[in-house]
Amino acid sequence: MKSTTVVQSMINAIDKPAIFITPDYVIHAVNEAYLETYDTEVLLGQSRCHQISHHSNEPCDKHGEQCPLQQCQSTARAANAVHIHNTTEGRSYCDILMKPIKDDNGIIMGFLEILDAIDYASTESKKDSMIGESAPFKQMLNKINRASQSNIAVLLQGETGAGKELVAKAVHASSNRKDKPFVVIECTGLSESLFESELFGYEKGAFTGATTTKKGLIEIAHGGTVFFDEIGDIPMNMQVKLLRLLETQCYRAVGGLKQKRSDFRLVSASHKNLLDLVEKGEFRRDLYYRIAGFPIYLPSLRERKEDIPVLANHFVKLSEYKHKKFSANALTLLSQYPFPGNIRELKNVIEQSALIANEDIIHGSDLPESITHSKPATVNQPQTSDTKVISLDNLEAEYLSKVCQQFQGSPAELAIMLNVSVRTLYRKLQRYGLKLTVLN
Numbered sequence: 001m002k003s004t005t006v007v008q009s010m011i012n013a014i015d016k017p018a019i020f021i022t023p024d025y026v027i028h029a030v031n032e033a034y035l036e037t038y039d040t041e042v043l044l045g046q047s048r049c050h051q052i053s054h055h056s057n058e059p060c061d062k063h064g065e066q067c068p069l070q071q072c073q074s075t076a077r078a079a080n081a082v083h084i085h086n087t088t089e090g091r092s093y094c095d096i097l098m099k100p101i102k103d104d105n106g107i108i109m110g111f112l113e114i115l116d117a118i119d120y121a122s123t124e125s126k127k128d129s130m131i132g133e134s135a136p137f138k139q140m141l142n143k144i145n146r147a148s149q150s151n152i153a154v155l156l157q158g159e160t161g162a163g164k165e166l167v168a169k170a171v172h173a174s175s176n177r178k179d180k181p182f183v184v185i186e187c188t189g190l191s192e193s194l195f196e197s198e199l200f201g202y203e204k205g206a207f208t209g210a211t212t213t214k215k216g217l218i219e220i221a222h223g224g225t226v227f228f229d230e231i232g233d234i235p236m237n238m239q240v241k242l243l244r245l246l247e248t249q250c251y252r253a254v255g256g257l258k259q260k261r262s263d264f265r266l267v268s269a270s271h272k273n274l275l276d277l278v279e280k281g282e283f284r285r286d287l288y289y290r291i292a293g294f295p296i297y298l299p300s301l302r303e304r305k306e307d308i309p310v311l312a313n314h315f316v317k318l319s320e321y322k323h324k325k326f327s328a329n330a331l332t333l334l335s336q337y338p339f340p341g342n343i344r345e346l347k348n349v350i351e352q353s354a355l356i357a358n359e360d361i362i363h364g365s366d367l368p369e370s371i372t373h374s375k376p377a378t379v380n381q382p383q384t385s386d387t388k389v390i391s392l393d394n395l396e397a398e399y400l401s402k403v404c405q406q407f408q409g410s411p412a413e414l415a416i417m418l419n420v421s422v423r424t425l426y427r428k429l430q431r432y433g434l435k436l437t438v439l440n
Contacts, residue, residue, distance in 0.1 A: 004028065007101070010112070017115040020101065023073060025049050025059060028110065037115065039088045049113065053085040068098035072111055076100055082138040082145070084123055085115075093118035095145045118145060120170040125314035130166055132307035136299035140167070143296040148174035153246075155291050156269035158298030161344035164269040165229060167298060172225040177265055180224030183217050188233045195238050197254050199245070206255025218251060218262045225265040231291060232270035232277055236284070243287045266291065301339040301346060308335045308346065315347050316362075321354035329364040337371050397432040404429070404436050411436055 007020050008029045017034035019027050025048040035042060040052045050056050054063070060083060061067040071079035078099045085094050095116040103109045121141050122129040130141075147154045148171050156164045165184065172182045185199065196202075201216030218226065228234075234242060245251055250261050268291045277283035301308065309331045316324055326334075330353070339345050349368055357366040364372060407414050414436065415425045429436060 007110075014114060017117075019049060019113050020110055021049050021069065021113060022110045023069070025069065027052070034115070037087050037117075038085075040086075053083070055086050068096050068113070069111055072098045072100050073108075076108065080142065082118070082142045084133060091123050093121045093123070093141060095142060116145060118174075120144075120173055124310065125317045127318065130163070130170060131311055131314050132304055133310070134299075134304040134306045136303045137307055140296065140298060143294075144170050145174065147171050147294050147296065150294075151175075151265050153266040153291050153293035154268070155274075155293070155295045156267065156298060157274075157295055158271065159300050159340075159342055160271045161342035162271075162298040162300060163343050164271075164298060165227065167296065168225075168227040168229075168267045168269060171267055172227075172265070175225070175265065177224050181221050182225050182227065183221040183264075184227045184229060185217055186229050188230045190234065190238075192235070192238055195234075195241070200251045200253050202254035203256045206253075210255065213253075216251070216253060218245065218264065219260060221264045222262045223264070225267055228266070228268040228291075230270055230272075231268040232272040232274050232283060236282065239284045239287050243284060243290060246287075246290050301342045305335050308339075311343065311346060312350055315350040316354055319351055319354055321357075324354050324357060324360050324362055326353075326362045327364065330362050330367060333364045333367055333371055337374050396428070397434075400428060400432060400434055404434050407436065 011018050011020055011029045011031045014031060015033065017037045018031050019034055019042075020029035021027050026045065027042055027047050027049060028044055030042050030044065038052050040055065041047075042052055048057075049069075050059050054060055056063065059067055059069075061070060065083055066081040068079040068081045071081075078097065080095060080097045082093060082095055084091055087094075095118055097114045097116070099112045099114075100108045101110050101112050118141055120130060121137075122131055123133045125131065130137075144167060154168075154171055156167055158164060168184075169182060172178060190198070197214075197216070199216050199218050201214050201219055202210050204210060204213045246266060248261075249263060250259050252259055274283055274288050274292070278285050278288050309326070312326055312331060312334055316322060316326070334346075334349070341348075349371060352368055353362050353366045357363070403414070403418075411425060412422055415422045418425065420428075428434075
């Protein structure tokens with residue numbers, strides 16, 4: 001069996017906050033980074049992880065969070081989860097990685113917990129941060145944190161106004177390229193001539209009006225991240241040039257003969273279903289698979305309605321009416337509204353309401369009529385007594401059964417649309433005894 005000294009040495013070699021715990025949540029080894037992260041004293045052999053990180057005498061699953069230790073125990077494999085911890089900096093997000101540690105006989109003797117701080121998100125109002133604490137929001141943070149650990153191409157998918165540029169900045173800011181440029185390329189309305197001159201730059205005399213040499217955005221982004229916003233709007237004739245750039249990272253300036261190279265990380269975004277565009281022949285299939293290395297789904301505001309109150313107060317604090325606050329009734333009305341324009345619409349509504357309010361308290365009557373006269377979203381309707389309740393497992397099985405009968409693409413394509421890995425998809429199909437028919 002591994003000795004305490006060996007375990008402590010393993011913990012000390014980790015540069016991130018880390019602890020070794022037994023199945024009863026008791027901490028038996030800790031490194032200095034962990035001690036510096038929390039303001040509660042750790043007593044080896046006595047303190048439990050949830051007492052230190054959550055200030056609670058009960059495990060985190062008792063308070064609505066996923067417990068990675070329980071996942072490890074049930075699967076005997078590594079697990080991870082995004083949690084909100086009470087640190088020396090206040091309530092902070094962290095990405096937890098839990099690994100089972102086995103003795104010389106292959107028996108699990110405990111678990112290694114490694115914490116990765118998420119600095120780009122917060123549960124409270126904080127400038128230039130992503131705000132929220134709903135389950136869909138945490139799932140998105142987990143994806144962002146995983147993507148930032150690699151140079152893989154990231155595709156952000158979600159409705160207009162869901163905050164794609166903020167997510168793209170988070171991917172960049174948490175990567176090893178954070179000290180290099182973050183360059184945004186707006187793809188909507190980009191003509192072919194502008195596409196080449198903006199992206200690749202041009203030489204003096206390349207065309208009428210080119211009185212000087214100009215660097216392109218791709219050259220400026222060298223070493224950093226390029227964010228192609230609304231990449232689905234790029235016309236087909238320009239997609240070939242973009243594909244070549246992404247595959248080789250080489251280009252020529254307009255009017256230039258010398259081939260240049262730029263080392264950049266690719267992040268793309270689209271509110272359109274790009275696979276639908278592929279099937280319609282409006283988006284190149286090879287380009288899609290080049291940009292969709294790691295898809296991240298951005299939940300709509302309807303899916304994270306519990307985040308609306310904190311977001312509303314956050315936007316007020318950022319406005320010129322920072323002294324104003326929302327009444328409970330106003331926050332209820334905001335939470336019931338579906339917000340088809342998502343976060344962008346919410347921000348506009350907050351600014352309007354703060355301007356209209358005659359007092360320091362923003363009441364429901366100060367909200368726009370689109371909010372006060374709106375019917376609550378279906379998800380907010382109370383359940384009637386005759387509503388049939390079925391388990392989530394049965395609901396998932398029923399849904400996947402219909403998908404298997406109707407879907408005509410490959411397993412990889414379906415996995416991307418379901419926002420899961422191919423391995424997870426096959427595991428679910430096997431669990432429910434389903435089979436996906438692949439058409440040739």
